[in-house]
Amino acid sequence: MKLELRGITKKFGDFVANDKIDLTVEPGTVHALLGENGAGKSTLMNVLFGLYDADGGEILVDDKVVNFVGPGDAMRAGIGMVHQHFMLIHPFTVAENVMLGHEQLASNRLLDIDAARRRVLEISDRFGFNVDPDALVEDLSVGAQQRVEIIKALSRDANVLILDEPTAVLTPQETDELLDIVGQLRDSGTSVVLITHKLREVQAIADTITVIRLGKVVGTALPTASQSELATLMVGRDVTMAVDKPKAKPGDVLLKITDLNAVGDTGLKTLDDVSLEVRAGEILAIAGVQGNGQTELAEVILGAVKATSGSITLDGEELLGRSIKSALNAGIGFVPEDRTVDGVVSTFTIENNLVLDLIGQAPFSSRGNIDVDAIVSNAKEKIAEFDVRTTSSKATAGSLSGGNQQKVVLARELSRELKLLIASQPTRGLDVGSIEFVHQRIVAERDKGVAVLIVSSELDEVMALADRIAVMYHGKIVGVVPPDTDRKTLGLMMAGAHQEENA
Amino acid sequence: MSAEEAKTETVETKDRGDEARSFFRSVVESNGLVVFLAVVAALVVGAVLVVSADNAVQDSAGYFFSRPTDLLAAAWSAVSDAYVAMFQGAIYNLQADSFSGAIKPLTNSLTFSAPLIFAGLGLGVGFRAGLFNIGAQGQVILGAILAGYVGFQFHLPVGIHLALAIVGAILGGALWGFIPGLLKATTGAHEVIVTIMLNYVGLYLLAWLLSLNSFQAPGSNNPKSPPIDGSAQWPKLLGDNFGLHWGFVAALLAAWGVWWLMERSTWGFTFRAVGANPSAATNAGMNVKMTYVLVMVIAGVLAGLAGGTQVLGTEKALTTGIAGSIGFDAITVALLGRSRPAGIVAAGILFGGLRASGPTLQVQANLPIDIVLVIQSVIVLFIAAPPLVRFLFRLPNPRLMKEVTA
Numbered sequence: 001m002k003l004e005l006r007g008i009t010k011k012f013g014d015f016v017a018n019d020k021i022d023l024t025v026e027p028g029t030v031h032a033l034l035g036e037n038g039a040g041k042s043t044l045m046n047v048l049f050g051l052y053d054a055d056g057g058e059i060l061v062d063d064k065v066v067n068f069v070g071p072g073d074a075m076r077a078g079i080g081m082v083h084q085h086f087m088l089i090h091p092f093t094v095a096e097n098v099m100l101g102h103e104q105l106a107s108n109r110l111l112d113i114d115a116a117r118r119r120v121l122e123i124s125d126r127f128g129f130n131v132d133p134d135a136l137v138e139d140l141s142v143g144a145q146q147r148v149e150i151i152k153a154l155s156r157d158a159n160v161l162i163l164d165e166p167t168a169v170l171t172p173q174e175t176d177e178l179l180d181i182v183g184q185l186r187d188s189g190t191s192v193v194l195i196t197h198k199l200r201e202v203q204a205i206a207d208t209i210t211v212i213r214l215g216k217v218v219g220t221a222l223p224t225a226s227q228s229e230l231a232t233l234m235v236g237r238d239v240t241m242a243v244d245k246p247k248a249k250p251g252d253v254l255l256k257i258t259d260l261n262a263v264g265d266t267g268l269k270t271l272d273d274v275s276l277e278v279r280a281g282e283i284l285a286i287a288g289v290q291g292n293g294q295t296e297l298a299e300v301i302l303g304a305v306k307a308t309s310g311s312i313t314l315d316g317e318e319l320l321g322r323s324i325k326s327a328l329n330a331g332i333g334f335v336p337e338d339r340t341v342d343g344v345v346s347t348f349t350i351e352n353n354l355v356l357d358l359i360g361q362a363p364f365s366s367r368g369n370i371d372v373d374a375i376v377s378n379a380k381e382k383i384a385e386f387d388v389r390t391t392s393s394k395a396t397a398g399s400l401s402g403g404n405q406q407k408v409v410l411a412r413e414l415s416r417e418l419k420l421l422i423a424s425q426p427t428r429g430l431d432v433g434s435i436e437f438v439h440q441r442i443v444a445e446r447d448k449g450v451a452v453l454i455v456s457s458e459l460d461e462v463m464a465l466a467d468r469i470a471v472m473y474h475g476k477i478v479g480v481v482p483p484d485t486d487r488k489t490l491g492l493m494m495a496g497a498h499q500e501e502n503a
Numbered sequence: 504m505s506a507e508e509a510k511t512e513t514v515e516t517k518d519r520g521d522e523a524r525s526f527f528r529s530v531v532e533s534n535g536l537v538v539f540l541a542v543v544a545a546l547v548v549g550a551v552l553v554v555s556a557d558n559a560v561q562d563s564a565g566y567f568f569s570r571p572t573d574l575l576a577a578a579w580s581a582v583s584d585a586y587v588a589m590f591q592g593a594i595y596n597l598q599a600d601s602f603s604g605a606i607k608p609l610t611n612s613l614t615f616s617a618p619l620i621f622a623g624l625g626l627g628v629g630f631r632a633g634l635f636n637i638g639a640q641g642q643v644i645l646g647a648i649l650a651g652y653v654g655f656q657f658h659l660p661v662g663i664h665l666a667l668a669i670v671g672a673i674l675g676g677a678l679w680g681f682i683p684g685l686l687k688a689t690t691g692a693h694e695v696i697v698t699i700m701l702n703y704v705g706l707y708l709l710a711w712l713l714s715l716n717s718f719q720a721p722g723s724n725n726p727k728s729p730p731i732d733g734s735a736q737w738p739k740l741l742g743d744n745f746g747l748h749w750g751f752v753a754a755l756l757a758a759w760g761v762w763w764l765m766e767r768s769t770w771g772f773t774f775r776a777v778g779a780n781p782s783a784a785t786n787a788g789m790n791v792k793m794t795y796v797l798v799m800v801i802a803g804v805l806a807g808l809a810g811g812t813q814v815l816g817t818e819k820a821l822t823t824g825i826a827g828s829i830g831f832d833a834i835t836v837a838l839l840g841r842s843r844p845a846g847i848v849a850a851g852i853l854f855g856g857l858r859a860s861g862p863t864l865q866v867q868a869n870l871p872i873d874i875v876l877v878i879q880s881v882i883v884l885f886i887a888a889p890p891l892v893r894f895l896f897r898l899p900n901p902r903l904m905k906e907v908t909a
Contacts, residue, residue, distance in 0.1 A: 304785060325788030336786055345780040356776060357787035365769045372767070 001078055001159035002027055002062050003048075003191065009056035010040075010047050017043040019215045020057065025160060030182055030192045032206035032223075034199075034234055036431045040215040041195045042084075045162050049074045049081050080153025081162040086145050090138035095120050097137055098152050116155075123151045127184050142290075143174040150181065154190075161185060162193045167201055171289040172459060172491035179205045197234070199227045235432045245443045248467040251280035254451035255301075255420050260310030262293075262300050262475075270296040271307070272475035278420070278451040283442065285454040285466035285483075289494055293475035294455040295337055298422050301453075302334050303327040315419055328357055331419035333445075335409055335426055337455070339402070343409040346398030350390060351379040353397045354412050382411040387437065403434030410441055421445050424455040439465060459490060537892050538839060538846075541885035542853075544895060549878040550582045553870060557581035584868040589875075592863025593856035603744055608859060610747040614817060616855025618643070618809035620754040622833030623851055624761045625676075625805030627842035631765060632798040633778035638683060638698025639806040640830025641705030645675035646807025648709055651814040651821035652718075654731035664734035669811055676807015677800050679705060684799025688792035694799070702830065710823050718821070728821035737816035750812035754851070757805060758844040764801075765844075774798055806830065832858075835879065854879065 003025040010018040017040045025031045035041045046052045048059060050068030058065050061077050068074045071081075088097050099116035106112035120133035129147045137145060146166060153161050163182070167175045182192050182205050196202060202209055202223065209221040211233045219233050255278040262271040270293050278284045286294050299305040301312055303324045312319040314330055328334070336342035344353045355364050355375050363374040379393040386407040390400060397405055406426070413421070423442060427435040442465065446452050456462050462469055463483055471478045471493040478493045554560050560581055563573040591597060593612050599605040622639045629636035649671035659667060683697040712718045713726035720729040737748035765771035776784040777794045785791050809829055814821055836854055840846030857879055861872045885892050892898070 302786070323788070323790070324785060325790070328788045334786060341780070342782045342786045345776050345783050347779045348776065352772070352776075356783065357789075359772050360769050368769050370767055370769055370772055 001191065002060075003079070003160050004060040004063070005044070005048065005057065006060065007057035008044060008047055008054050008059075010043055010052055011055050016215050018047065018054075021212070021215075021217050023210055023217070025191050025193055026208075027159075027191055028186055028189050029207040030186050030194060030205050032202040032209045033193060033195045033212060034197065034202055034209055034230065035212035036197055036234055039212045039234075041212055042164060043215075044212070045081065045164060045193070045195060049079065049162070075156050075158070078157060078159035079162065080156060080158030080160070082146065082149040082153060082164065082166060084165040084168060086149050088137045088145060088148060091136065093134050093136055094131055094140075094148050094151075095133040097148060098133075098155050100152075102156065119155050120151055123154050126188075127181055129181075143170055143177065146170070146178070147181070158190065160191045160193065162195065164195045165197075166194070167196065167198060171494055172487065173495055175201065199230050199234075202230065203227070231432070243439045243443065243464040245465075246447070248282045248446065250282040250467070251449060253277045254280045254315050255453065256311075256313045257297075257301075258311045258313075260297075260300065260312065261308045262296055262305060263308050264296065270475050271300065271310075274310070274472075274475070274477055276470060276477060276480075278453055280419075280449045280451050281446055282467040283446050283452040283454060283465055284468050284470060284480075285456060285462040286470050286472055287459060287462045287490060287494060288457065288472035290457050292472045292494075294457075294472050295424060296475075297472070298334070298337070298424050298453070298455055301327070301420075301422060302332060328416070331417060333413035333416065333418045333421040333450075335406075335413055335421070335423035337424035337428070339405050339409050340398075344397040344405055347396055349394050350383065350388065350397055350400070350408055351375050351393050353408050354379050354382050354415075356412060358412075358415065378415075382408075382415070386411040386441075401431075403430040403437075406430060406434065406438060410438060414441065414445065418445065418450045421450050421452045422455075423452070425457065426454065427456075427458070427461060435461075459487060463487075463490075535841075537889050537898070538841065540892050540896050540898075542882055544885050544892060545878055545882040546586075548881045549874065550585070552874060552877055553585040553868075554578045554581050556870065556874065581868075585864065585870055585874070588864045588868040588870075589857075589860040591867065592860030607745065608863070610741060610745045611859040612852060612856040613751050614746045614748065614855070615858045616851040617748075617751040617754045617816070618812045618829045619833055619836050619854050620848055620851035621757060621809035621812060622806045622829055623836035623840060623847040624754075624757055624844060625680075625802035625809075626833055626837035627840065627844070627847050628761060628765065628774065628805070629798055629802040630837060630842045631778045632774040632794060633781065634687075634795060634798055634802070635695050636680075636683070636698055636799065636802050637695055637834065638679065638701050638830070639802070639809070639833045640826055640828075641698065641702040642676040642679040642803045642806030643810040643813070643826040643830045643833075644702075644705040644709050645679040645803075646672035646810030647675070647814040647821060647825045648712060648810075649675035649807075650811035651728055651731065651825070654735035654815055655729040655821070656717075657735075658732060659734060661734045664732060665737070665815070668731075668735040668815055669808070672807045672811025672815075673804050674807070676803040676805070676810065678803070680799040680801070680803020680806070681796065684796040687799075688795050694795075706826075709821075709825070713821065713823055720820075726823050731815055731819045735815060736819060737812065746817065748812075748816040750816035753808070754812065755848065757808065758848050761805070762844040770797070806833070809833070832879070835882070839882065 005021060005023040008018050008021045009016070021044055033041050043052065047054045050070045050073050059068065060066065066077055068077070089100065095113055095116040098120050099113070104112040104115050117133040120131065123129070124131045129151065131144060131147055131151065137148060140148065150161070166178055170178060179201060182194065185192055194201070194206060206223045209223060210217055211219050211221065211230070213234060213236055221230060221233065257274055257276045260271050260274040261269065264270040274297060276284065286297065288294050296305055300307050301319065303319065303322050307320055314332070317330060319327055319330065340346060345356065352375065355378060358364055359370065364371055376393065383390065383393055388404050388407045390404060397408060400408065421442070426442065427438050430438065442452060454465055466483045468480055469483055469485065469490070470480045471490065473494060473496040478496065557577065559577040560574065563577045567574050592608055594609050596605045596608050622643055625642070626636055626639055650668045653668040653671040657664065657667065679701055682701060683694045686692040686697050687694050710726065713728065718728050719725065720727060737750040739745065740747045740749055740751065765775065773784070773789050773794055776787070776789060777791050781791050810826060813829065814825055818825055832854055836847055836850045839850035857875050861875050864870045864875060865872050
């Protein structure tokens with residue numbers, strides 16, 4: 001099946017999310033849609049999938065114009081989509097999820113779950129997915145859930161499969177497996193549209209590359225193009241992939257974690273005898289696939305989650321058992337993983353967000369009164385210093401782009417005198433410009449003598465920022481290695497393979 | 504109150520409360536135009552009801568095709584009678600022979616509005632802190648009980664007596680707010696259920712107290728307390744010809760106080776942050792549980808003052824019906840005022856006016872008092888469904904626009 005988009009335009013108010021985009025997906029090819037976050041890739045796919053009405057342009061399937069009113073139409077036409085956030089019902093089994101929306105009835109007028117089960121097995125076997133149709137989705141790993149989504153699409157006879165940022169949640173090994181699957185799909189005649197901002201994947205699998213920037217197609221490229229060529233095309237200017245940082249000059253141990261254990265809501269161990277040290281003036285990055293205890297580690301240090309045993313000292317002071325406020329006052333800066341949930345109050349102004357954790361203190365409060373002038377002038381200063389792009393300091397944090405929200409969080413957390421900076425996924429979802437900025441600020445903190453703890457599931461970021469890398473797996477520290485360790489070794493460690501401590 | 508529990512709690516409320524919170528947020532943030540149009544739409548719906556309840560209209564409908572103008576004329580006169588009566592009952596009596604008689608309806612409206620403003624302010628503070636306090640009724644009752652008891656039982660000098668009675672109102676309301684706040688903070692009990700139940704506890708506590716001899720007027724078995732001492736009553740604002748008392752002024756001062764609290768104080772900043780995003784507030788070192796307790800106490804104090812106003816200024820004796828439906832009407836007032844003090848004052852006065860106009864509507868326009876309640880309810884219905892109003896008046900949805908461009 002050949003899929004063609006001609007002159008697709010989509011506006012939201014004055015904002016043009018897609019500006020006359022042309023795209024042709026030839027049968028049996030992998031077409032990569034490359035662009036930064038916010039470039040308009042997802043909008044384009046939502047138009048194609050019938051979720052948004054286009055303001056202009058047309059969609060052609062096998063050279064015939066089609067009009068999709070909703071996802072159902074798109075699916076009937078043979079287009080399947082795997083969303084970045086999976087659309088699965090967790091308490092349902094794999095087979096139930098796959099049949100959802102086009103249930104078949106057996107002769108006894110009941111749901112024909114067996115037919116769905118057979119369908120799952122058939123597709124699963126054909127591509128070697130190894131998915132149990134009776135497993136509950138909530139028990140599956142993220143990678144397996146993604147395969148369920150792919151089965152769902154294929155079970156509806158999708159000839160074109162759209163994958164929206166499919167590798168964001170995968171380990172390097174799972175990513176490789178997914179790319180293999182994409183290759184198999186192509187060989188069996190299914191076209192794949194791969195939406196991503198990761199150059200490595202594009203080079204590995206794509207047949208054609210279309211690059212989108214600010215809602216426009218800025219060029220097409222062949223997979224033989226170099227990474228820097230693609231990056232330049234995507235960002236619109238030359239970018240340095242590496243973080244420019246002088247050699248660390250580690251001082252005394254500031255953060256010392258000893259035999260730390262914690263238990264999660266479900267009663268499972270989230271931290272298992274974790275011991276770590278972070279020195280003044282060094283960046284320790286914690287690598288690992290999401291959900292292996294890194295988030296919990298950061299939250300235990302902050303005091304948001306209780307440890308069951310162990311000790312955490314910051315500059316000799318015990319942190320365990322303290323309130324979050326007193327941990328912050330002890331000199332911790334905390335950049336949370338999910339900034340929209342834990343970092344900013346999106347309905348508050350930028351001004352107020354910048355003083356969220358300082359509000360009870362001078363100069364922002366005196367005797368219970370807040371000092372509006374001090375808050376405003378603080379905001380002016382921080383907005384300039386951190387280059388927050390906004391029309392007004394009175395704009396709500398929710399109106400900012402992810403990168404600018406993160407700058408607000410960073411500006412706030414760096415306004416106190418820090419001994420330890422914890423940053424979880426500091427650049428997740430940010431554009432390249434903001435990533436560079438955030439990285440520079442983090443390195444600057446390190447050079448001021450702050451101990452920095454980074455939690456990131458992006459291996460590139462870990463390798464670029466870290467002075468030492470600790471790899472976590474199932475709540476344990478698998479090993480601490482130098483930053484020039486090769487990707488393969490790190491990938492194996494992230495999957496649990498043990499590595500001798502040699503850093 | 505361990506840190507872990509705190510975390511679990513926040514996560515749980517995040518999941519469970521999300522829908523409710525986004526509903527309240529959409530109400531709190533709905534713009535003034537929508538509120539105004541909701542009132543307009545409610546008056547239109549009210550007009551339809553007035554027309555259909557009117558005898559003359561029903562009669563003329565019988566021969567509509569022979570003389571359609573009769574029906575229209577009857578409908579017009581029914582609607583205009585009703586709304587003129589409403590105006591005269593709530594604001595200005597055109598038929599009065601003196602100025603003081605003419606403005607008496609307005610002063611009545613303001614008298615009715617005072618407790619609604621107090622209780623509405625309390626609820627507004629709670630809504631903005633993310634607490635769905637349905638317990639104003641119970642808090643009003645407790646405030647009235649303590650204020651009333653001080654008022655009729657103690658005999659103290661002028662000034663001190665009123666002050667002490669007001670302290671009673673504050674303590675009564677504070678207690679009835681503290682209980683659900685504490686239960687939420689320590690056990691996670693949802694404030695909606697606890698406050699609803701405490702409304703009943705308060706109501707029957709009052710009924711029981713009024714069955715005791717010590718709460719009844721001497722020589723009477725009626726469930727009614729002795730009258731409040733003159734020294735404990737709110738003084739009249741405009742002389743003895745008018746019911747309006749200083750409780751209304753106190754309500755306006757409270758509105759200013761709440762504005763200061765929410766917009767200019769460190770506490771209010773924390774309340775708003777906790778209400779808008781408890782997770783971010785927790786991570787910023789704010790004590791979310793303590794905030795819940797504090798907010799409920801403040802909400803209780805304000806509702807208690809509503810009860811105090813009612814018993815010390817308007818009714819001047821404690822009865823089983825002392826709280827009327829103030830605690831529930833105040834929910835509407837707070838929603839209509841978008842939880843902002845100025846809005847609550849305006850909405851309180853609007854509702855006071857609707858309430859004051861009831862008898863006039865009945866007498867002058869020969870309409871059942873229920874029509875006023877229907878109009879009130881329809882206003883709430885429209886306010887609670889901003890998309891409906893936007894649809895009726897073809898307004899764009901600002902929220903949607905913002906979301907997709909962000």
